[in-house]
Structure formats: structure tokens, C-alpha cells
Amino acid sequence: MSDFVSTTPSKYLDRSKIPPNGDPNSKLAYKHADQIMKGLNMSSNDISPEVKFEQDTRAHVKQVQQNLFTVVKDLLDRAAKHDDSKFLPPERELFVEYTPKLAGLTYGSPEYKQALEGLKPALTHHYAKNDHHSEHYKNGINDMHLIALLELYCDWFAATKRHNDGNIRKSIEINRERYGMSDQLVRIFENTAQWFEAQK
Numbered sequence: 001m002s003d004f005v006s007t008t009p010s011k012y013l014d015r016s017k018i019p020p021n022g023d024p025n026s027k028l029a030y031k032h033a034d035q036i037m038k039g040l041n042m043s044s045n046d047i048s049p050e051v052k053f054e055q056d057t058r059a060h061v062k063q064v065q066q067n068l069f070t071v072v073k074d075l076l077d078r079a080a081k082h083d084d085s086k087f088l089p090p091e092r093e094l095f096v097e098y099t100p101k102l103a104g105l106t107y108g109s110p111e112y113k114q115a116l117e118g119l120k121p122a123l124t125h126h127y128a129k130n131d132h133h134s135e136h137y138k139n140g141i142n143d144m145h146l147i148a149l150l151e152l153y154c155d156w157f158a159a160t161k162r163h164n165d166g167n168i169r170k171s172i173e174i175n176r177e178r179y180g181m182s183d184q185l186v187r188i189f190e191n192t193a194q195w196f197e198a199q200k
Contacts (some may be wrong), residue, residue: 005092069073083130094119103164106163107166
């Protein structure tokens, strides 16, 4: 059976459910459904342009929804498992020691970079286990996909909350040079910062 028929509310398939002076959109929907019911055994060349449009567009919408659900599922998995490796050796001990120290330092400052040297063994393991860090990839940020980039952005944004003078826009500018980010990607990250602000 046509996907349109299978997803069309039954009220549109029953002429008696359309009020005498009802919504013209409802009448149009019934008209389309009636054409489909009469033409289920017709070839695609015999189907009216309006019905073909309904079928094709609904199939497209369904595919987009499936794609988005795939993304959402992965994001939910990432949210549930984010930074799990920090709670276990060999990361835990060093992060327990250095996280409070880093919180009191300005991101990207010489003091911050020096503190990272002490954390390096844990970071090396962390980057190897977590693909939302550009260090996980041979070619850095250029090898990342959109889903990992979204987790990376969320990580950066959350990290600004752990610093006394944290600021996501400053972090983006510092990371532009640190990770070799293109102007386009920087602009996308800045737009994302604006989007987050609008959610408040």
C-alpha cells in the first residue's frame, strides 16, 4: 500500500468525516486520498502530479526523520558516556590532581600549558579513547565528523564553566590557532555559541 495511505489519518479516507462546510485543506486531503485509493494499481505515469508530490515528499520527510533519529541516538550515547575514561586508571589519579589547578588558570596561558605537561600521560590515554578530541585523529580536526564536532563544542563550552575567567568565544579564538581551524568552522562555532545563548 502507498506510504501516503498508510500514514494518512483515517478521517481523510472517510467522506462522511468531512464537514459540509469543513476545512478546505481537509477536503483537499480527502481528494488526494481518494485518488490514491482508486489508483493503487495504476502505474506511476497514471498518478496525478499532486498525488505523486504527496508520495515523494512524505518519503523524503521519512528519510530525513530517520537520519535525524540516527544522529540523536548517537548524541544520546555520547551524552551518557562522555568522559567515562576519566573515572578509571590511568586517567583518574592525574585528573584528580590537576583539575583544580587548571580551574584557577586562564585557558591557553603559559601557566595553563605548563600544567598540561604534568597531565600529559592521562591526556594521551584520554585522547586515544575519546573521538570528540581532535588529538584522537591523525590529521586533527580535519578528520572529524559533524557528530564528534558537536560533542567537542559542548565539551569546550562546559569547560569554560570550570575556569574562573572562562569564555567560550575566547576559547574559540585560542583554539583557532591551536587546532588550525578554518575561518568557516570558527564562524560555525561562534554561531553555535549564539544559539546556546538564545536557549536561556
